[in-house]
Amino acid sequence: LYLIEPLAPSDSDFINSVGEAAAIIDAVGSPGLATMLDCAAAARAGFDVAAELSRFVEAGAVRHVHFNDPSGRGPGEGDLAFAPILDALEDSLYSGTAAVEPFVYEPDGMAAAARAKELNEQIRAERAQVNRLIEQETATEDPRSAEAIREKILATNANERREKTL
Secondary structure, eight states: OEEEOOOOTTTOSSOOSHHHHHHHHHHHOOTTEEEEEEHHHHHHTTOOHHHHHHHHHHTTOEEEEEEOOTTSSOTTSSSOOOHHHHHHHHHTTOOSEEEEOOSOOSSOHHHHHHHHHHHHHHHHHHHHHHHHHHHHHHTTSOGGGHHHHHHHHHHHHHHHHHHHHO
16 A cells, blocks of 8 residues: 655655545545545645545545644644544544644653553543433433533543643
8 A cells, every 4th residue: 555645844745645646545535545634734735624634534535644733743632632533433434543642752762652642541541431421411402402411521622731731
């Protein structure tokens, strides 16, 4: 399998979006060619990373994801929200591979990997908590309020995570 990795215009002047990569993949027409999404590059290029994943995973184009923040650090160590990214992958039944790809390892690689693992576990636990609360709330309330409840809880949890890292 060969992967095309779109990079932000600040990093490359060739293939700057998953859409451009998908067009090349379609033109070539080989099952041995796919693309990937680098979260930092997509965010620096101005894309909504979760929306790009939803669109191109469902189309079968994205087969690998780099989890990193535009700050050069690992997921959760900058301003890019990773809960919506993980939600998009889960919702689109992503079955490809993923890797944490920071460029800043502070204080070292093992600590960066541990923080990325911890963030993933926190987000998964929060999602399970949100789903339980939604089930409880919607049993007695209007089901349309479920998404509002979910967004409020996820935003609160994201703010708490950000405050811990500051």
